[in-house]
Amino acid sequence: MTYEYCKKVIEGKLYETKEKMIEMLDVFLLRGRITLTEYEELSGMLT
Secondary structure (H helix, E strand, C coil): CHHHHHHHHHHCCCCCCHHHHHHHHHHHHHCCCCCHHHHHHHHHHHC
16 A cells, blocks of 8 residues: 555656655655665655
C-alpha cells in the first residue's frame, strides 16, 4: 500500500521537493513499510 501511494505521488510530481521525498522514502524503508527493491525503484524515479 505504501509503495503504491509513493509511486502515484512521484508519478504525479505531488511532492514538495526531491530531497523531502527521499527523506520520506528513507523513513518508510527503515520502518519496513517498503522493501529495498521498492526503495531503489522509487528513488530512481526521482532522478
